[in-house]
Amino acid sequence: MVAKAYPVRVLHHNNNNNGVNEDEEGGSGGVEPYVGLEFDTAEEAREYYNGYAIRTGFKVRTGQLYRSRTDGTVSSRRFVCSKEGFQLNSRTGCTAFIRVQRRDTGKWVLDQIQKEHNHELGGETQVEETTPRPSRAPAPTKLGVTVNPHRPKMKVVDESDREPRSCPGGGFKRFKGGGSEGEVSDDHHHQMQQSKAVTGTEPYAGLEFGSANEACQFYQAYAEVVGFRVRIGQLFRSKVDGSITSRRFVCSREGFQHPSRMGCGAYMRIKRQDSGGWIVDRLNKDHNHDLEPGKKNDAGMKKITDDGTGGLDSVDLIELNDFGNNNNNHIKKTRENRIGEEWYPLLLDYFQSRQTEDMGFFYAVELDVSNGSCMSIFWADSRARFACSQFGDTVVFDTSYRKGNYAVPFATVIGFNHHRQPVLLGCAMVADESKEAFLWLFQTWLRAMSGRRPRSIVADQDLHIQQALVQVFPGAHHRYSAWQVREKEQENLRPFPSEFKYEYEKCIYQTQTTVEFDSVWSALINKYGLRDDIWLREIYEQRENWVPAYLRASFFAGIPINGTTESFFGASLDALTPLREFISRYEQALEQRREEERKEDFNSYNLQPFLQTKEPVEEQCRRLYTLTVFRIFQSELVQSYNYLCLKTYEEGAISRFLVRKCGNESEKHAVTFSASNLNSSCSCQMFEHEGLLCRHILKVFNLLDIRELPSRYILHRWTKNAEFGFVRDMESGVSAQDLKALMVWSLREAASKYIEFGTSSLEKYKLAYEIMREGGKKLCWQR
Numbered sequence: 001m002v003a004k005a006y007p008v009r010v011l012h013h014n015n016n017n018n019g020v021n022e023d024e025e026g027g028s029g030g031v032e033p034y035v036g037l038e039f040d041t042a043e044e045a046r047e048y049y050n051g052y053a054i055r056t057g058f059k060v061r062t063g064q065l066y067r068s069r070t071d072g073t074v075s076s077r078r079f080v081c082s083k084e085g086f087q088l089n090s091r092t093g094c095t096a097f098i099r100v101q102r103r104d105t106g107k108w109v110l111d112q113i114q115k116e117h118n119h120e121l122g123g124e125t126q127v128e129e130t131t132p133r134p135s136r137a138p139a140p141t142k143l144g145v146t147v148n149p150h151r152p153k154m155k156v157v158d159e160s161d162r163e164p165r166s167c168p169g170g171g172f173k174r175f176k177g178g179g180s181e182g183e184v185s186d187d188h189h190h191q192m193q194q195s196k197a198v199t200g201t202e203p204y205a206g207l208e209f210g211s212a213n214e215a216c217q218f219y220q221a222y223a224e225v226v227g228f229r230v231r232i233g234q235l236f237r238s239k240v241d242g243s244i245t246s247r248r249f250v251c252s253r254e255g256f257q258h259p260s261r262m263g264c265g266a267y268m269r270i271k272r273q274d275s276g277g278w279i280v281d282r283l284n285k286d287h288n289h290d291l292e293p294g295k296k297n298d299a300g301m302k303k304i305t306d307d308g309t310g311g312l313d314s315v316d317l318i319e320l321n322d323f324g325n326n327n328n329n330h331i332k333k334t335r336e337n338r339i340g341e342e343w344y345p346l347l348l349d350y351f352q353s354r355q356t357e358d359m360g361f362f363y364a365v366e367l368d369v370s371n372g373s374c375m376s377i378f379w380a381d382s383r384a385r386f387a388c389s390q391f392g393d394t395v396v397f398d399t400s401y402r403k404g405n406y407a408v409p410f411a412t413v414i415g416f417n418h419h420r421q422p423v424l425l426g427c428a429m430v431a432d433e434s435k436e437a438f439l440w441l442f443q444t445w446l447r448a449m450s451g452r453r454p455r456s457i458v459a460d461q462d463l464h465i466q467q468a469l470v471q472v473f474p475g476a477h478h479r480y481s482a483w484q485v486r487e488k489e490q491e492n493l494r495p496f497p498s499e500f501k502y503e504y505e506k507c508i509y510q511t512q513t514t515v516e517f518d519s520v521w522s523a524l525i526n527k528y529g530l531r532d533d534i535w536l537r538e539i540y541e542q543r544e545n546w547v548p549a550y551l552r553a554s555f556f557a558g559i560p561i562n563g564t565t566e567s568f569f570g571a572s573l574d575a576l577t578p579l580r581e582f583i584s585r586y587e588q589a590l591e592q593r594r595e596e597e598r599k600e601d602f603n604s605y606n607l608q609p610f611l612q613t614k615e616p617v618e619e620q621c622r623r624l625y626t627l628t629v630f631r632i633f634q635s636e637l638v639q640s641y642n643y644l645c646l647k648t649y650e651e652g653a654i655s656r657f658l659v660r661k662c663g664n665e666s667e668k669h670a671v672t673f674s675a676s677n678l679n680s681s682c683s684c685q686m687f688e689h690e691g692l693l694c695r696h697i698l699k700v701f702n703l704l705d706i707r708e709l710p711s712r713y714i715l716h717r718w719t720k721n722a723e724f725g726f727v728r729d730m731e732s733g734v735s736a737q738d739l740k741a742l743m744v745w746s747l748r749e750a751a752s753k754y755i756e757f758g759t760s761s762l763e764k765y766k767l768a769y770e771i772m773r774e775g776g777k778k779l780c781w782q783r
Helices: 042-056 186-194 212-226 343-357 382-391 435-448 463-472 482-492 498-510 514-528 534-541 579-606 616-624 627-642 686-690 695-703 722-728 736-758 762-782
Strands: 060-067 074-081 097-102 108-114 165-167 170-173 230-237 244-251 267-272 278-284 301-304 362-368 373-380 394-398 410-416 422-429 456-459 477-480 643-651 654-661 664-674 680-682
Touching: 042 060, 042 074, 042 097, 042 108, 212 230, 212 244, 212 267, 212 278, 230 343, 343 362, 343 373, 343 579, 362 435, 373 435, 382 410, 382 422, 382 736, 422 435, 422 579, 435 463, 456 463, 463 477, 477 482, 498 514, 579 627, 616 627, 627 643, 627 695, 643 695, 654 695, 664 695, 680 686, 680 695, 736 762
Parallel strands: 165 373, 394 456, 456 477
Antiparallel strands: 060 074, 074 097, 097 108, 165 170, 170 301, 230 244, 244 267, 267 278, 362 373, 373 422, 394 410, 410 422, 643 654, 654 664, 664 680
């Protein structure tokens, strides 16, 4: 067996009979531990417990540490019996420990203790230090093992023992256990000699590896022992030839992009050397959360092997989502894959290059563990993720590829901004149309968007999509895509007479309330004797998902009920888009859309529309709304002059009005008004559906001489400052971690605008720089 032994530092104590100085006060080994015992430092507390352990007859290990959420400093430490836990056969799950906590005075006080052991004591004369001294890493072709029976062994990775897994973009390999967690048996002697993994030592600056794969395997094994999971972090490329020069492997709780993450700073960075090897050049071992020694990493990361150019150097690690228990993200059976093999290396290479430019760029790949193949893909850049915080209340899941014979199943998640323009919230390649595919996709999108759930979703009338939406977004109103509703109507209404089709259209699109619709529908079905028609019965049962009268009570950001939304990428990406042009067309179309949004931002701040009335509410809304939204409001205000208003009911503070159009007795709506809080509602439900007051309520406000709209009726998402809405609404249920991520994206977006406009000329540069400098002074002052 080829192995290297590393020196283990042993703490020595002054001996006096029992091996410690009995005359010392406080921290001496002669004092039994008790709650309230004080120490100057945590190190002093550890040495005291070591001394106590020598006298009593057990060994000590350093347990968990806890950090302050305010400044990240260590606030408490645990020192445990060496037989705590079950990671080794020699451990018995002993619960004996002490915990010391740092006080405001700087002193460390013993605040928790457990003296009872569940094993025999005696015969222990040395104390193990958990951190070995830095040592020279073994050569990549040899196995490095720390000979230490009291320390859990790293898993040994044997190249010959791995099970290859095919993938359209490469292959997958997984860890395989190399024997028990105690001493390594002779049966694995040859395997461990051939292993490329450097195991059994803690990472340190200067540790060398033969490849990036080897470094990854080492850090995964180290993480499993210490008790955390690993994610792939940033990679950096050479500006000369584009090759990867360094990589970061981070704790899975790094960052704040997901509620489970807490900004952990632990990571290991490797740098490529001229010789082709890799060396650890930066390292942080400190975590700001509890650790779970022995935690498995196999559900957290899989590796795409090389495509002939160097493993991790060519294709990134892919992180899988944990969708609950029992590894539900793993696919149970072989599924069809409509994504061509050639798409995976193209997209993964593009994602890696984007990550070097955009720290908030997110992507994930679904894996079929039954055969190791890649399945669906999802990605979103930081602008899309930030847009979700602003305009993710209503989204469209666009699967236009299902309409025709598209070369690739490309789907998009679309929102609508404060100019009523479509904004991109995420993209996906959908491997198949199974429930598993859509479930994975929606879960991944939700994770990328920091758990912010939409209130309403427009998506296809597909059973698997419906099932996935109900599971991932419970409570969200699912509305069927208009194009699909029309398509099914044309197909199923063909045999019916034209008279029925006319009355059908009138029933669907001219009824104003759910009660009226149900009544007219029932009369229509009875008139033509269609009670037994299966299709009509089915669509009636699903009326909440497509009938306008049932949709008006839910917010859909003004998406037309009767019309269809155009594809976000339009003709730029169609059924005939070739592989080699996909990325360039995608980026060009995305930039064009975002340029249109920037133009509308500029116009809303710099152009002022003419007023058409003398009403104060018109001036109020011109000041607050974007140009597009103000014109819609202005039209409603002007139209209100064509209506008559009659009070029909009054009791206490509640009044009811009948508002009808002049010269049209059939067009009328009921408005309810509360004088105590100025609450109003209209039977047309325009405010509930679009977030803007209708002409009927504006008529009542005019009659009652209400000269300014209550703030509740001016949705922040429609204002010029909508991008800062989430900061304004501090009680919206957003967690501190999500809020920090949203603020980062918001400030980054604002900074990009300063850069864009500030670099257009020298004068604008000076102005932008001066504004930022003055702002910086205020931030320092506030701090």
